[in-house]
Every structure is written in structure tokens, then in C-alpha cells.
Amino acid sequence: MVVGIIGGGASGMAAALAAAENPDIEVLLLERQARVGRKLLATGNGRCNLSNANATVSSYHGETPSFVQYALQKFDVSNTLRWFSDLGLYTVTEQSGRIYPYSDQANSVVDVLRLGLLKPNITVLCGAEVQQIKQDGQGFLLSCTDETYRCDKLIVACGGLAGTKLGGTMSGYKLLGKLGHKSTKLRPSLVQIKSSWPALASLKGVRANCSIQILRDEKVFAKSCGEIQFTEFGISGPVVFELSRDVCSAGGNWTAILDMIPDWSNECLLQWLKVRRETELSVQELLTGVLHNRLGRVLIQSADISMNKKCNELSDYELQNICDCVKRFELTLTEPMGMDSAQVTAGGVLTEQFDEETMESRLVPGLYACGELLDIDGDCGGYNLQWAWSSGRLAGYSAGKE
Numbered sequence: 001m002v003v004g005i006i007g008g009g010a011s012g013m014a015a016a017l018a019a020a021e022n023p024d025i026e027v028l029l030l031e032r033q034a035r036v037g038r039k040l041l042a043t044g045n046g047r048c049n050l051s052n053a054n055a056t057v058s059s060y061h062g063e064t065p066s067f068v069q070y071a072l073q074k075f076d077v078s079n080t081l082r083w084f085s086d087l088g089l090y091t092v093t094e095q096s097g098r099i100y101p102y103s104d105q106a107n108s109v110v111d112v113l114r115l116g117l118l119k120p121n122i123t124v125l126c127g128a129e130v131q132q133i134k135q136d137g138q139g140f141l142l143s144c145t146d147e148t149y150r151c152d153k154l155i156v157a158c159g160g161l162a163g164t165k166l167g168g169t170m171s172g173y174k175l176l177g178k179l180g181h182k183s184t185k186l187r188p189s190l191v192q193i194k195s196s197w198p199a200l201a202s203l204k205g206v207r208a209n210c211s212i213q214i215l216r217d218e219k220v221f222a223k224s225c226g227e228i229q230f231t232e233f234g235i236s237g238p239v240v241f242e243l244s245r246d247v248c249s250a251g252g253n254w255t256a257i258l259d260m261i262p263d264w265s266n267e268c269l270l271q272w273l274k275v276r277r278e279t280e281l282s283v284q285e286l287l288t289g290v291l292h293n294r295l296g297r298v299l300i301q302s303a304d305i306s307m308n309k310k311c312n313e314l315s316d317y318e319l320q321n322i323c324d325c326v327k328r329f330e331l332t333l334t335e336p337m338g339m340d341s342a343q344v345t346a347g348g349v350l351t352e353q354f355d356e357e358t359m360e361s362r363l364v365p366g367l368y369a370c371g372e373l374l375d376i377d378g379d380c381g382g383y384n385l386q387w388a389w390s391s392g393r394l395a396g397y398s399a400g401k402e
């Protein structure tokens with residue numbers, strides 16, 4: 001029996017390895033790009049945050065997040081790490097729960113998977129983009145530009161639309177759509193949020209540990225805290241990524257309120273500013289030592305203070321303004337960046353049309369799907385790859401049963 005797999009990304013490779021555990025199965029893995037695992041190489045800033053020790057259903061989103069439960073239990077984090085260890089990968093779990101390869105190189109993850117695929121019953125064809133799936137009696141015909149391949153069972157692991165330059169594509173949604181599978185609306189998630197604040201360009205690359213409140217039409221919509229990175233167009237960083245899924249997805253006026261020194265109360269900061277006022281320093285240096293210099297200057301300018309002043313020329317009123325800017329800085333948000341920049345696609349192929357215990361289609365027997373293509377997206381921190389491994393292995397294991 002031949003199990004065909006469309007997509008040589010994280011979930012497709014996991015599915016191939018699981019199906020091939022049955023030596024009587026022939027696995028045919030078709031990847032449209034020149035090599036397998038291209039997106040994986042870019043994950044975790046090149047370090048590949050491949051899982052998270054705290055992965056549970058509560059870290060996942062979609063119309064039915066509980067769909068992940070069975071796969072996450074059957075192929076849980078410890079099982080995944082054992083599987084990687086068997087493939088030759090040594091991993092490290094950070095205190096936060098994030099799991100990385102010991103080498104700190106995404107390459108290592110791709111390499112052990114690629115080497116694992118060198119089995120007599122697995123054929124990997126790169127540069128093979130499946131353009132059409134036709135049902136053929138009990139099996140499927142997969143048409144690429146020059147060739148057509150046949151398989152008895154088929155796993156669609158084409159990934160989502162996010163990270164377009166790394167291979168994100170509509171292909172999987174379209175292929176499954178032609179077989180009757182519906183998708184929910186697709187949105188970028190784990191992505192920077194744009195702001196119209198003009199001073200952003202001068203803060204590009206600056207990081208700050210903030211607490212952040214997101215307001216929609218002046219009502220608190222979400223709260224979080226952690227490291228924020230300012231970019232040319234807006235704000236970035238894990239905290240922002242997590243909020244990006246829902247921010248600006250509906251109409252209204254969206255604002256971020258940043259507290260740049262959340263560890264200090266207003267009184268404490270004001271007291272500290274009063275002590276600093278006793279110096280002969282230029283006002284530009286007032287916040288030096290607590291905030292990034294560029295951020296400090298931008299905040300002082302936002303408080304309408306002339307940069308030509310000396311600290312000891314500041315009035316109580318001006319100190320209060322500076323304090324307000326540091327503790328409650330308002331940033332107008334416009335929209336999340338697009339799919340190009342997103343790490344994951346929110347939305348996808350309706351999970352209710354698949355059996356969560358096998359990943360098999362409820363519409364087309366012998367057809368399976370896994371990974372980001374389905375209407376499941378995880379939080380920032382290794383959860384999306386854990387879903388790719390768990391769902392891919394479940395699909396491969398199920399399809400590989402005679």
C-alpha cells in the first residue's frame with residue numbers, strides 16, 4: 001500500500017516517519033520546494049523552538065480547540081522528545097518551558113528529520129508541486145506539472161498561508177476545498193502590530209520590558225506583560241505576538257497603553273525623577289539608566305519638554321508629564337502585519353470535518369490532514385510545532401495501518 005503525503009514541512013515529515021514504521025507501507029512524500037523543511041530552518045530565529053513542556057489544549061485556538069486533545073495526548077511532549085532522541089536530536093528545555101535543540105540550530109532539527117527519511121520504504125521528491133487531487137477508485141491520483149502519482153491513502157500536510165516567503169501557500173486549502181472541505185476565514189497570527197505613531201522609526205530595534213493594555217474603543221480588551229520590541233512599523237515581541245491574533249480583527253479604535261517601568265509605582269517613579277532633577281545634566285539624560293537612551297528621549301519629547309533644558313530646570317508639572325508618559329504611553333494601533341510576516345495562520349480547514357482520533361476526513365475515506373492547514377493555531381513558544389509533530393504523527397500512524 002502506498003501512502004502519499006503532500007508537503008515536506010514539519011507535519012509532513014513527521015507523518016512520513018510514522019507511516020513508514022510499518023515496513024509493508026511505501027511512503028511517497030511530495031514537496032514543492034527544492035528541499036524539505038525550509039520553513040523549519042527559519043523557526044525560533046534560526047534556533048527552532050520545537051516544543052513547549054507546558055503544551056495543553058489551553059494553548060491552542062480555532063473554532064474547536066479541543067480537537068487537539070487526542071493527538072496531544074497520544075503523541076505528547078515527552079513522547080515527542082523521545083522520538084527526536086531516537087532520531088539523534090538532543091534537546092534542552094528552558095525554564096520557561098520552551099524546548100530547543102541543544103545545538104541551538106534549527107538545522108539540526110531539519111537534518112535529523114531528513115536523515116530519518118532515508119529509509120528504504122520512503123521516497124522523497126522535491127520540486128514536486130501537487131496541483132490536483134483526483135479520487136481513483138479506492139485511492140488518489142496526484143497531478144504535478146510533469147508527472148502524476150498514485151497512492152492508496154493520502155495525507156495533506158501543505159501548511160498554512162503564514163510566512164509566505166518561506167513557503168506559506170493557499171495550496172492545501174484549495175486542494176482540500178475541491179474535495180469538499182470548507183475553511184474558516186484565514187488571519188495572520190503571531191505577528192507584529194502596526195501603529196501610526198510617527199516617532200516609531202527612531203525607536204527601531206529598541207526593546208523594553210513593559211506591561212501592555214490593549215483598548216478597543218477605550219475599553220480594556222487584553223492585558224499582558226513582557227518584552228516589547230519597537231520596529232519601523234509598530235511593536236513586536238512575544239507579548240505582542242500573542243495579542244496579534246485578535247487585535248484589530250474587528251472594527252473600532254485600537255490603542256496600546258504601555259507602562260515602560262511596570263515594576264515601579266507612579267509615586268516611586270516621580271520620587272526618582274525628583275532626585276534626578278537635582279543634577280546639572282541635560283534633560284536628555286533624565287531617564288538614562290532606567291530606559292534605553294533612545295526610548296527615554298522619545299518619551300521626554302512626547303511630554304512636550306524642550307531637549308535644550310537642564311534637569312534642574314524642570315517644573316513639578318513637567319516631571320509629572322514625563323512620569324505619565326513613562327507609565328501610560330498611548331500608541332494608536334492600525335492593524336497586524338500581513339501573512340508574509342506572520343508565524344502562523346489563524347483559521348483553516350474546518351476540524352469538524354475530520355476525526356480527531358485518526359485525522360481522517362469524515363467526507364473522503366483514506367484522506368487525512370495535519371498541521372497548520374487545519375483550523376488550529378497555537379500560542380507563541382513552540383506550541384505550533386508541537387501541533388505539527390503530534391497531528392502529523394497521528395495522521396501518519398493512522399494512514400500507515402493496513
Ligand SMILES: Cc1cc2nc3c(=O)[nH]c(=O)nc-3n(C[C@H](O)[C@H](O)[C@H](O)COP(=O)(O)OP(=O)(O)OC[C@H]3O[C@@H](n4cnc5c(N)ncnc54)[C@H](O)[C@@H]3O)c2cc1C
Nearest residue numbers: 007009010011032043044049130159163371372382384385
Ligand atoms: C518565521 C517563522 C518562525 C516560526 N517559529 C516557530 C517556532 O519557533 N516554534 C513553533 O512552534 N512554530 C514556529 N513557527 C510556526 C511553524 O513553523 C509552523 O506552524 C509549522 O511549520 C507548520 O508545519 P506544517 O507542516 O503544517 O507546515 P509547513 O512547515 O509550512 O510545511 C508545509 C510544506 O508543504 C509544502 N507544500 C505546500 N503546498 C504544496 C503542494 N501543493 N505540493 C507539494 N508541497 C506543498 C510547502 O512547501 C511546505 O514545505 C514559525 C513560523 C514562521 C513563519
